[in-house]
Amino acid sequence: MKLNNTYCAAGNLTAEESLERLQKGNERYMFDHMEHPHEGAQRRLDLSTAQHPFAVILGCGDSRVVPELIFDQGVGDLFVLRIAGAIADDAVIASIEYAIEHLGTRLVVVMGHEKCGAVMAAVAHEASEGKINSLLSYIEPSINAVLYNSGDLLTNAIQAHVKQTVQAIQQAEPILSHESKSGNVLVVPAYYNLSTGRVDFLEARVRSTVSSHI
């Protein structure tokens, strides 16, 4: 896929420039050199009439995985969707469509994380009388896909689920599929390490970019 280098409304950043901004912020977070940008009363006032977040982050509800902190960004920078297991149900897809179509965002990051409880529950086939089964049904196909792979099943399942979610977003008809195919929007898989704070981008082309910065 070729990504268009056209500039967009989200701070005049291309998707690749937006990704670089996230990577640099994550580096500051990892090494405890956070700048805490875009906070305070003036920023709040500046954003009171419009917002142009430069990235959508679809992440888990886990209390340890906080996108604004992990990427050292402030108010109005990220359009954050947090849901257990970082699944992409219709409401999540609709929310991404809104950010792309109405806010001009050109980068979507799907971020799984180490020891994700939602994926753990799906791996363990934990039964529940509540609504959790419908959530786990989004994760189970990814587990089946890596069931016989070498390495740690949970880590493999989390990373497979992130990639599967990226595909689901890229294939969501008609808006996101069109934007992905035309190269207007970049959707990338990522994996957050709880102890180091590092975000690994799980796509070969993106990973090579990361290694030049971190």
Ligand SMILES: [Zn+2]
């Ligand atoms: Zn989780």
